[in-house]
Amino acid sequence: MPNRRGDAYIPWRYFNGVLAFAAVENLVALNIIYINWIPKMGRQKLSATDKVAATASAIISTTPLTCNEFIKSEIMTARTTKIGRNQLCPCGSKKKYKRCHGGINATPTLKPGQIDAQIKKSAKKPKFLAPEGLLHQCSGNPIASHTVSRSGSLGEIAKNGHVYSNAFSIKRLDEMGGRLVPKLTGWKDASTFPGFCSLHDKQLFAALEDEAFSGSQQQCFLLSYRSIVWELYAKQRSDQNSQLRAALTKSQNKQLREFIGQFNYINELGFRDIRSHKKSYDETLTNERWNDCHGLLVEFDQIFPIQCSAAWSPIEDINGITLQEMDDTPRLPQSTALVSFAADGKSYFLLAWLEYSAQVSAKLANSISNLPQSDVPSVIAALLLLTSENCHFSPEWYDALTDIGKDWVHNLAHPAGFKPTATAAAAHGSHHIGKVGVTRMLNF
Numbered sequence: 001m002p003n004r005r006g007d008a009y010i011p012w013r014y015f016n017g018v019l020a021f022a023a024v025e026n027l028v029a030l031n032i033i034y035i036n037w038i039p040k041m042g043r044q045k046l047s048a049t050d051k052v053a054a055t056a057s058a059i060i061s062t063t064p065l066t067c068n069e070f071i072k073s074e075i076m077t078a079r080t081t082k083i084g085r086n087q088l089c090p091c092g093s094k095k096k097y098k099r100c101h102g103g104i105n106a107t108p109t110l111k112p113g114q115i116d117a118q119i120k121k122s123a124k125k126p127k128f129l130a131p132e133g134l135l136h137q138c139s140g141n142p143i144a145s146h147t148v149s150r151s152g153s154l155g156e157i158a159k160n161g162h163v164y165s166n167a168f169s170i171k172r173l174d175e176m177g178g179r180l181v182p183k184l185t186g187w188k189d190a191s192t193f194p195g196f197c198s199l200h201d202k203q204l205f206a207a208l209e210d211e212a213f214s215g216s217q218q219q220c221f222l223l224s225y226r227s228i229v230w231e232l233y234a235k236q237r238s239d240q241n242s243q244l245r246a247a248l249t250k251s252q253n254k255q256l257r258e259f260i261g262q263f264n265y266i267n268e269l270g271f272r273d274i275r276s277h278k279k280s281y282d283e284t285l286t287n288e289r290w291n292d293c294h295g296l297l298v299e300f301d302q303i304f305p306i307q308c309s310a311a312w313s314p315i316e317d318i319n320g321i322t323l324q325e326m327d328d329t330p331r332l333p334q335s336t337a338l339v340s341f342a343a344d345g346k347s348y349f350l351l352a353w354l355e356y357s358a359q360v361s362a363k364l365a366n367s368i369s370n371l372p373q374s375d376v377p378s379v380i381a382a383l384l385l386l387t388s389e390n391c392h393f394s395p396e397w398y399d400a401l402t403d404i405g406k407d408w409v410h411n412l413a414h415p416a417g418f419k420p421t422a423t424a425a426a427a428h429g430s431h432h433i434g435k436v437g438v439t440r441m442l443n444f
Contacts, residue, residue: 286338295352305397310388
């Protein structure tokens with residue numbers, strides 16, 4: 001099912017650079033995307049144009065479309081990202097757009113590392129993301145805030161000070177042949193983003209960081225608030241690269257140009273949505289309305305090997321039953337936060353939402369609560385991998401996986417290709433989670 005805002009099961013933010021890389025006039029790049037990133041579609045010989053269109057259709061929908069069907073479908077409404085002819089080209093060449101990627105002559109080909117550098121360069125100065133009423137208290141620059149607690153969560157799964165993370169770059173995807181393979185990252189750097197000043201990073205989350213975890217609504221809200229702020233930052237970064245994606249596809253075929261235009265529009269909608277959700281969460285935080293936070297809290301009997309923090313608008317429950325429709329109307333979709341974390345030597349999974357998202361989120365929670373307890377850990381693992389790139393893995397667990405187990409992790413987390421339901425994915429990977437069990441499940 002297509003997703004207008006890129007939140008459910010398909011982490012569109014990965015395409016920050018993936019689509020830019022796909023746009024390069026480089027058949028090798030297209031082969032990497034098509035052959036390696038979408039194994040379900042086989043290795044038949046197609047033209048570069050058909051490969052791009054087939055890739056795009058597989059990304060947009062779980063049912064591959066032919067090139068013509070893809071362009072003619074309602075999924076693909078022609079949209080463009082405008083770039084001024086006389087502005088500097090977003091590719092970083094320091095030439096005017098009309099004399100670079102916007103010109104009629106052959107445009108320069110960028111290597112994967114160059115695209116990574118330009119994506120990083122195009123990022124604007126980080127902004128403080130605390131509630132608007134508290135911004136006057138901020139000073140200095142935003143610090144590297146952890147979405148997943150460093151000592152409580154990452155510290156529990158780290159080995160020699162490192163965890164595995166899906167550190168994304170076009171160069172690494174190229175080196176890995178298009179496969180999304182996590183890499184060892186220092187636990188002090190994993191899951192960080194520049195979101196808060198040092199004062200608010202400590203002050204706002206004091207009830208979470210300085211007190212024993214009791215599962216209070218305040219603590220659960222603060223965990224979900226971090227997820228919302230992280231999603232705002234991530235979508236903001238992707239939105240900043242809209243012109244770069246458009247520039248790199250300017251001289252490409254119509255199908256790819258229209259696909260990039262549609263992607264940029266989807267990203268714009270997602271950015272608008274998360275700003276609205278963030279405003280609601282800010283109001284709850286400022287007014288300390290902790291009772292507005294509801295959810296499902298699962299306690300495991302040992303440390304869960306995947307730690308994660310994310311927020312998204314689910315369109316299906318874990319069994320594939322539709323929860324809400326996603327389209328390109330101004331209607332705000334309901335949102336849910338999911339967090340896998342550890343505290344005080346125990347491990348938890350949290351699904352949390354505010355009252356206005358209860359209609360959708362409660363149904364998702366119920367689909368998990370109704371599972372046999374023995375199935376819950378593997379379904380949660382699959383849900384985390386399918387939903388967010390902000391996942392971090394225990395080195396002891398990941399290194400012990402068989403090649404099949406590692407492929408299970410890679411394929412579920414990869415942004416392109418077929419996305420099964422969480423229960424279907426868990427059925428093929430329950431043994432990869434080991435002997436993790438559930439101690440208790442609490443609805444609040």
